[in-house]
Amino acid sequence: MPRFLRAEQGVVLMGTGPSGPRNSSDGSSGAVAPPPDQQALDDYADDVAPTTRQGEMLNERRERIEQHLGEEFEIVESHQFGSHTRGTMVGPVDEDSDTDVMFVLDEEAHGDYVNSENGAQNCLRKMKRALEKKYPNSRVEIDRNVVAVQFSDFTVEAAPAFRTSSDDYVIPDTYSGGKSWIRTNPRQYKNQFEAVDQARGGRLSKVARVAKKYRDNHDLPLSSYHVEVMAYDYVRRNKNKSASTEELVEGFFSELPSQISNGTSDPATGSRIDGSLSREERREAIKQARKARKCVERAREYRRDGEHNQANDEYSEAVGDDI
Numbered sequence: 426m427p428r429f430l431r432a433e434q435g436v437v438l439m440g441t442g443p444s445g446p447r448n449s450s451d452g453s454s455g456a457v458a459p460p461p462d463q464q465a466l467d468d469y470a471d472d473v474a475p476t477t478r479q480g481e482m483l484n485e486r487r488e489r490i491e492q493h494l495g496e497e498f499e500i501v502e503s504h505q506f507g508s509h510t511r512g513t514m515v516g517p518v519d520e521d522s523d524t525d526v527m528f529v530l531d532e533e534a535h536g537d538y539v540n541s542e543n544g545a546q547n548c549l550r551k552m553k554r555a556l557e558k559k560y561p562n563s564r565v566e567i568d569r570n571v572v573a574v575q576f577s578d579f580t581v582e583a584a585p586a587f588r589t590s591s592d593d594y595v596i597p598d599t600y601s602g603g604k605s606w607i608r609t610n611p612r613q614y615k616n617q618f619e620a621v622d623q624a625r626g627g628r629l630s631k632v633a634r635v636a637k638k639y640r641d642n643h644d645l646p647l648s649s650y651h652v653e654v655m656a657y658d659y660v661r662r663n664k665n666k667s668a669s670t671e672e673l674v675e676g677f678f679s680e681l682p683s684q685i686s687n688g689t690s691d692p693a694t695g696s697r698i699d700g701s702l703s704r705e706e707r708r709e710a711i712k713q714a715r716k717a718r719k720c721v722e723r724a725r726e727y728r729r730d731g732e733h734n735q736a737n738d739e740y741s742e743a744v745g746d747d748i
Contacts, residue, residue: 465737467670469748470631473515473638475522483509483524483579490556490574490581491528497555499531502588508637511618512630513653515637523573523580528552529594532587539587539606545570545597546604548585556583570597613693621661625673629660632673635744642745643713646706647685651698654691655684671728678721678743681714717743 475483484505491503507525508514514522530538530548538544552572557565564575571582586594587606595606622629633656639645640652659677668676685707689698702710724739740748 465671465733465748466635466674466740467628467631469638469740469744469746470634470670473634473746474512475509475514475516475518479516479518480509483518486576486579486581487524487526490526490583493559494528494552494555494583497551498528498585499534500528501531502529503527504529506615508649508653511615511633511653512622512627513633513637515634515641518579523582525571525582525584527584527586527594527596529586529588536587538585539595543604545585545606549597552583552585610693614691617692618657621657624666625660625668628668628670628673629657631670632656632660632677635670635674636677638746639717639744643717645710645713646702647710648698651689654689654698655681657692658684658689674740675721675725678714678718682711682718685710685714 487505504527509524538548549567553567556574560574566573571584574581584596586596588594594609596609598605598607633653636652636656637649640647659680660673691698720739720743724736727736737748
């Protein structure tokens, strides 16, 4: 199941990634460096991000797919989006990692797909056939509302789209299995995320990466996007703009059980992100979050007492990785 379109329905993001830290009026960076004894989680967040070369590889593969699809479709725009563009993707990059691309088709040439019955599904099928011809040795399949091309190193998920008269887009609807189209805002969440991340010196993206590794390491029944949005919601509401990565991660885990319990809405569309969670899945996620919260509470006390090795042990227990 593609992560970005299972959870990120209605939000198509574009660009090449979050901007760096803002400069203040005196020319200094907006980032606030934590003191040396508070950098364990900060360093971990950097370590789990994909490498520059992996990011370049993702972009190169996207460009090749666009060239191939251009032989079958008239493409007027293409936008890479998802966690890679926001700086929240986590490694290791492998066949289960994905980069998400929206290909905007010319309405004059392909508008019948918008207006005809099952047009979205037929459009996906044609896109699948086009990519199967170019990648006969790769697994190519329709996964709800994208065409997923699984390479040995990662997966590219391609979504057809059309621009609307109100200057947004429609993409196949996740919850109809790709049979109809749904309106999407391609810029709003990315702009919202980047504004908060820049104001916090890049620490929102770090908290999001730690949160995603926690999800992956504990195999939680939450989508990657759901976890990211919970991190975004917490950091956005935190009034301490100079809080370190450690302090923000601690606060995130303190609120995590209640955030999962209360539910999460998409920041751009207002639609529920976690509507597909069963009662049992939500209960299990809350149970795991409470365990992590206890570890982080102990880590906070150790950190405040200057016992940083013990604090790192508790962070490791919470996240499920060596920190």
